[in-house]
Amino acid sequence: MAHEKDTAQTGQKSKKTAAQQREERLKAALKSNMGRRKAQSRARVAAKPSAESTADDTK
Template sequence: MARDTAPQKQPTEAQLREARLKAALKTNMARRKAQTRARDAAVPEDADDNKDSGPGRPEQES
């Protein structure tokens, strides 16, 4: 017995666009997660002590 399969329909422009956007979003999220992991790994643990000081803010004296 042979199986009858319907021919595949070509996706519409909207479906193609949605697939492209979905792939781009997935890549961007992966890149941003990797950047966040790299930043977290590069920051020393005692760096949180100076959160309030920065450009435009005076140094805090303890």
């Protein structure tokens, strides 16, 4: 822990292991994927009522 304080105070980043780098890449990929999925879901919900209203008009 003392090393963490030293790097935080000096502003220098310690070298990250391959596992830490992989974890950060996966975290970033997951975050962007979730953003796309949420946007798709919102678009589907927004499009759904208009499709239902046109179906109701034909009855």
